[in-house]
Amino acid sequence: MTLADIALLANVSKSTASRALRNNPLINKNTRELVQEIALKHNFKVNATASNLRTQKTNTIAVVVMFDQKSGQAISDPFLMEILGTIADELTHFGYDMLLTTTKTATHDWYSYYYESKRADGLIIIGQGEHDQRIEALISTDLPFIVWGTEIHEKNYTTVGSDNRKGGYLAVSHLIEQGCRRIAFLGDINHTEVEQRWLGYQDAVAEAGLVVEDKLQIKTDFTSVDGYQSLRDHCLSDDVPIDGVFAVSDAIALGATKYLFEQNITIPKQVAVIGFDDISMSEYCSPSLSTIRQNTAAGGRLLVKLMLDKLNHLPVDSQLLNVEMIQRQSSSR
Amino acid sequence: MTLADIALLANVSKSTASRALRNNPLINKNTRELVQEIALKHNFKVNATASNLRTQKTNTIAVVVMFDQKSGQAISDPFLMEILGTIADELTHFGYDMLLTTTKTATHDWYSYYYESKRADGLIIIGQGEHDQRIEALISTDLPFIVWGTEIHEKNYTTVGSDNRKGGYLAVSHLIEQGCRRIAFLGDINHTEVEQRWLGYQDAVAEAGLVVEDKLQIKTDFTSVDGYQSLRDHCLSDDVPIDGVFAVSDAIALGATKYLFEQNITIPKQVAVIGFDDISMSEYCSPSLSTIRQNTAAGGRLLVKLMLDKLNHLPVDSQLLNVEMIQRQSSSR
DNA sequence: GCATCAAATGCAAACGATTGCAAAAAGTAA
DNA sequence: TTACTTTTTGCAATCGTTTGCATTTGATGC
Structure with a gap:
């Protein structure tokens, strides 16, 4: 089932079908509804890879969890799970998918792997580790990224973190x-x-x-x-x-x-x-x-919000979250 | 920087470049090395979306974490984090990416969303919840999926879980x-x-x-x-x-x-x-x-192994992991 | 009935790789 | 040299969308 099939069934062209599905007002309301109805009936879903290729966007954010370098083990603080959960939910809420990696395996060149090869539109990094060079390497690139951690004034990147x-x-x-x-x-x-x-x-x-x-x-x-x-x-x-x-x-x-x-x-x-x-x-x-x-919930939400702002080319400032004894x-x- | 650029630089055709990059023996060894060298020098990375579209594979596995239905909160057991970590590492090890979702947001039709729309090649589901209908809905589809949980004999799907x-x-x-x-x-x-x-x-x-x-x-x-x-x-x-x-x-x-x-x-x-x-x-x-x-480590590894086996159309059986007091x-x- | 304009649709070219098949080049035997 | 392999390369189609631009359709005014 491709867009072409739907177009055929609706007796319209691919372009019209495409526009209709995304509710483009350029298309007559009746036509839109017709196409949508047919798509629904045949349970048609737009092919994400094709769409991504054409639009040059992935609607995906990669999340990197910094691992304990020595033990090579996940920092298994439940704390992490909580923040990951929030991020995942927020991203889905805004129509994004979340790609998860840990720093354990392979010293990926994050920029190439995620951004250049179009696996993700941006990067959220959880934890700064011990001044990881991989983060610093990103600063000079055009990859949108945000780090959960502490603002470092000499280093110029956006962070979200507790005070x-x-x-x-x-x-x-x-x-x-x-x-x-x-x-x-x-x-x-x-x-x-x-x-x-x-x-x-x-x-x-x-x-x-x-x-x-x-x-x-x-x-x-x-x-x-x-x-x-x-x-x-x-x-x-x-x-x-x-x-x-x-x-x-x-x-x-x-x-x-x-x-x-x-x-x-x-x-x-x-x-x-x-x-x-x-x-x-x-x-x-x-x-x-x-x-x-x-406040992990606020932290997760903020990370996602700033990420999306950044993707929309809005100005973005590092944020400090209040803590409580x-x-x-x-x-x- | 696209494949075409590399091909141009290497003075070969796109097809040759493509094959050379993937070390296809069809291509002369010298040519291969030349192309690879040039690609390396220009830090070229294959565009994943284009590749995915052409090959009809995503090299991505979606992992769904079942949430506590009532509280709507992540089951924040550190246990989960551990198994997720292993899965992530194993997947990267085999060249796959991992898409993470929770069941909290949106009752996605997993089959359509992940499989039909080509976001993932398969699904790993962590936790069965209370006989979730969404799992059962997958049984009759051709989506390869594996569940962390208990084998249910009446239901015919592959599981990995502790005894x-x-x-x-x-x-x-x-x-x-x-x-x-x-x-x-x-x-x-x-x-x-x-x-x-x-x-x-x-x-x-x-x-x-x-x-x-x-x-x-x-x-x-x-x-x-x-x-x-x-x-x-x-x-x-x-x-x-x-x-x-x-x-x-x-x-x-x-x-x-x-x-x-x-x-x-x-x-x-x-x-x-x-x-x-x-x-x-x-x-x-x-x-x-x-x-x-x-044994979460073994569990994670096994989940991934069975998933890959399934993708390679090998026969796959549910697995019971030993536990220890x-x-x-x-x-x- | 014709010109004009807005609304609705369709054509065809991208996007960037992969691959079946044909063609060219190189090697071998007669 | 010719004929015939074998190795190496390139052509062009394809994957399934999206979108700039051209075209059609229908409406309106004169």
């Missing part, structure tokens, strides 16, 4: 308010977003008139396993005593909590804990986890 | 072994997979010479919130005392655990708990969560 610095500040101020004085920071500041949270940490510590101890900043990957190991291997010794933990993801926080439990250290009394993300499980673990909530048991003394 | 019945059996036998006698089942047996786990529950109970009490089967959706509420609203009263919980997902189990904690009910002593999935966090919550491990603190008395 990570504020998040770090809120988390640590809160811990300090609860009486914590030696707060471990679990995260890898090579990730731009994490770096911001670390700055927020420093802001809060400075504000309280305390001193930032570099020893308390412990490089930790985005997994529960790493959270557990960080505490085990680097903290709580006489050398580095702590009374609070700020983990840059809830997953990390859960791992840390686990270790504290095993050592019979009471939470929040001896050590208070706060995470980041507010994944749905945080409320439902025990003790429930205090955290900084990221959610106090739960793990930090309530 | 859910065995999983249920293992979980419940284990609890019984630990001395549990009244085990709550948290899950919604309208989901085919959950139904299987319920059958496994019954198997184990029967084997132990106990009686299956329908009161103990509590309809619960796939979220922590629901796990929490199920226990709160339906169990632990004098009416329905329990000493064990089998939750059909780790997320549910975490919610349930939370409620037990709040009620000062000790785990595993007063109530032992076991979940399903073995998401990465299960090991790192406290108490660590016993669970039934699904992981004993942790929450059930170790």
Whole structure:
């Protein structure tokens, strides 16, 4: 069933049929309805590849999920799933398809693969990784792309992301308010977003008139396993005593909590804990986890909106999303 | 930069250029290398839409993630993310792209939208939902599709999935072994997979010479919130005392655990708990969560392999993946 | 009845690759 | 040299839409 067949059935030309199907007012209303009716009856659907070829548009956005470079594993934060879900829904809502890739396989030249070879009209990148060169390579191209992460002023590309610095500040101020004085920071500041949270940490510590101890900043990957190991291997010794933990993801926080439990250290009394993300499980673990909530739904929607604006050649600015401190048991003394 | 340009530069015809690029032995080796070199130098990439149109193949597989119909929310189990990640990687590995959708938006006619209109060569569906009609509608079409879920013998389509019945059996036998006698089942047996786990529950109970009490089967959706509420609203009263919980997902189990904690009910002593999935966090919550491990990596790989086999018109059979009981603190008395 | 104009339709050329088949070139044997 | 393979190349059609432009149709005015 092709457009030609429909045209034949409707006794019109291909051009008329084509226009009629897309409700072009150039075509007589009766003719339009006739053609549409016939198309419907025969369950005709426009061939996307042919249409894409002719129009030079794909109506597809590629979404790249940055993987953990070391482990080669998906950053399996439920957080990711949530934002992906929103993006998918928003894109379908605007008539776009979503092509999903991870950075794990093959160091694709994204520009060539997706844009030049016409697989997608634009790119949404989730996560900046550790200043990935692949992102920077895109800046000088005409590929429309948006990154979930932190705005980097020296680098000129559009980002959408949480106010990570504020998040770090809120988390640590809160811990300090609860009486914590030696707060471990679990995260890898090579990730731009994490770096911001670390700055927020420093802001809060400075504000309280305390001193930032570099020893308390412990490089930790985005997994529960790493959270557990960080505490085990680097903290709580006489050398580095702590009374609070700020983990840059809830997953990390859960791992840390686990270790504290095993050592019979009471939470929040001896050590208070706060995470980041507010994944749905945080409320439902025990003790429930205090955290900084990221507005993933708004983030996903915004990513898509800016992407579409960009495709329509509208001016587009990076956006900072507000975060919120959610106090739960793990930090309530 | 099109094929024609390259051909011109290489002083050959388009056909020769096309063949040369794909290393067709019909073309002289020298010519091939010449063309490839030129293409490389000019960073030429074949236009996918044109190629797709001509070859009538898209080299794309659409993946549909079934959403929670009621909440309209993504089943945000990390479990999903893991399997999606594997699928994405496997597909890229075999040169396919992955189109992702959720069932939330628009009740697409998948056959028309993806297959007829040539957006994808095949469909992988994650989750059966509650006997979704959209799946059944595909059976009579020529669309190649595979479902992650349980084989349904009356329905004739290919599935890949865990041995859910065995999983249920293992979980419940284990609890019984630990001395549990009244085990709550948290899950919604309208989901085919959950139904299987319920059958496994019954198997184990029967084997132990106990009686299956329908009161103990509590309809619960796939979220922590629901796990929490199920226990709160339906169990632990004098009416329905329990000493064990089998939750059909780790997320549910975490919610349930939370409620037990709040009620000062000790785990595993007063109530032992076991979940399903073995998401990465299960090991790192406290108490660590016993669970039934699904082999998501194998599952993802198998889904893709069968899909490709199907595309190559090879015979394809549904596959059952083994599951494994992981004993942790929450059930170790 | 004819000129004029607007509304509706159709022609034919793209879009950029792939491929069956024919033709040219190169190699071999007589 | 001719005849006959074998290897290598190129022609031209095709995939199924969309769209600029020309053409037809019908309406209107004089």
